[in-house]
Amino acid sequence: MRPVPPMHSRKSLRLMAIVQRLQQIMVNENLTPSELVGCAEIVRDNYSRMDEINNPKAARFPPARGPIIPPPRRP
Numbered sequence: 306m307r308p309v310p311p312m313h314s315r316k317s318l319r320l321m322a323i324v325q326r327l328q329q330i331m332v333n334e335n336l337t338p339s340e341l342v343g344c345a346e347i348v349r350d351n352y353s354r355m356d357e358i359n360n361p362k363a364a365r366f367p368p369a370r371g372p373i374i375p376p377p378r379r380p
Contacts, residue, residue, distance in 0.1 A: 313321070331341055 330336065331338070335345065336344075
């Protein structure tokens with residue numbers, strides 16, 4: 306008997322599991338979708354702050370950008 310190929314990728318299975326957990330949290334904690342999104346935004350902001358703390362040189366010295374030169378005009 307031939308093995309059946311997986312229907313979903315590993316990444317999509319992980320995302321489905323996360324969605325299921327979030328839905329369970331919404332039910333258990335009586336959260337609205339907008340409240341859950343607000344929590345997610347706080348987590349995102351804190352994650353970027355933690356990244357800045359862990360990489361202080363990257364936060365203080367952004368990569369240098371040269372002058373922006375417009376493309377040449379067509380005749």
